[in-house]
Amino acid sequence: MNSVRVVVLSDNCANARAARGEHGLSYFIETGGHRALFDVGQGLVLAENARALGLDLGAVEAIALSHGHYDHTGGLPIALAAARGSVAVYLHPDALQPKYNGTRAVGMPPAAREALAGPNVRLVSSREPGEVAPGLFRTGEIPRPHPEEALAETFHRDPASQIVDPLLDDQSMYFDTPAGVVVLLGCAHAGVIHILEHVQTLANGRPIRAVLGGMHLGKATDARLQWVIQHMRKFDPRLLVPMHCTGPRAAAALWAAFPNACRPGGAGAVFDF
Numbered sequence: 001m002n003s004v005r006v007v008v009l010s011d012n013c014a015n016a017r018a019a020r021g022e023h024g025l026s027y028f029i030e031t032g033g034h035r036a037l038f039d040v041g042q043g044l045v046l047a048e049n050a051r052a053l054g055l056d057l058g059a060v061e062a063i064a065l066s067h068g069h070y071d072h073t074g075g076l077p078i079a080l081a082a083a084r085g086s087v088a089v090y091l092h093p094d095a096l097q098p099k100y101n102g103t104r105a106v107g108m109p110p111a112a113r114e115a116l117a118g119p120n121v122r123l124v125s126s127r128e129p130g131e132v133a134p135g136l137f138r139t140g141e142i143p144r145p146h147p148e149e150a151l152a153e154t155f156h157r158d159p160a161s162q163i164v165d166p167l168l169d170d171q172s173m174y175f176d177t178p179a180g181v182v183v184l185l186g187c188a189h190a191g192v193i194h195i196l197e198h199v200q201t202l203a204n205g206r207p208i209r210a211v212l213g214g215m216h217l218g219k220a221t222d223a224r225l226q227w228v229i230q231h232m233r234k235f236d237p238r239l240l241v242p243m244h245c246t247g248p249r250a251a252a253a254l255w256a257a258f259p260n261a262c263r264p265g266g267a268g269a270v271f272d273f
């Protein structure tokens with residue numbers, strides 16, 4: 001098993017000198033000789049943060065997208081223009097659907113769609129789990145058996161709010177380590193517990209060692225927060241990094257419930273596994 005380094009390249013806040021925040025999320029992942037991105041943020045800070053953190057975007061061989069929202073896909077033109085070689089881009093087919101929050105378009109920006117058609121891109125559109133780089137996996141579509149984790153808010157595919165978007169595109173990434181599985185979340189629109197359960201199934205029951213990323217609990221009721229915390233206890237991760245869209249109240253509840261596991265995220269945060 002290779003050691004894996006995960007650097008937060010974009011997050012809502014910054015956690016390193018010269019790194020900048022944006023409403024977005026992106027991870028730079030180094031494993032063996034390979035470089036991959038999981039999400040690319042909005043694109044407002046991607047190139048600047050990579051430069052400030054000494055990360056070579058040109059070496060990126062693969063990009064996986066958690067879902068089609070602009071704050072995870074807007075940096076595609078920058079990441080793909082920076083790449084020196086061809087780049088495999090992995091997404092769920094629904095990531096390309098139009099997406100709205102009320103009348104506001106929140107899907108993949110037109111420039112990102114154009115960048116995906118570029119000559120250096122190998123687009124892999126799939127609902128299935130699979131390998132992105134050696135030992136680094138995407139979950140594919142997440143089964144959602146628990147009504148307690150129904151979508152916390154309703155997104156649509158049209159500006160008139162007629163067609164509900166269930167965000168089936170939401171997927172996460174994971175890799176195994178001797179101490180258990182590390183899970184990288186996008187926005188966890190599918191529900192963080194749903195995601196952890198599915199990762200554990202895909203990883204043949206291995207323990208969950210770490211959970212990083214957005215948990216989209218900003219509008220969660222107290223009952224839902226308690227349900228998530230109660231189920232998170234069963235996984236008992238030794239590292240928990242609530243970022244991006246987790247929401248301050250949910251992050252505070254997680255920090256209170258898991259004081260020894262929680263660590264700050266933020267652009268520039270580095271995690272070695």
Ligand SMILES: [Zn+2]
Pocket residue numbers: 067069187189
């Ligand atoms: Zn989202």
Ligand SMILES: [Zn+2]
Pocket residue numbers: 024025069071072186187214244245
């Ligand atoms: Zn998001």
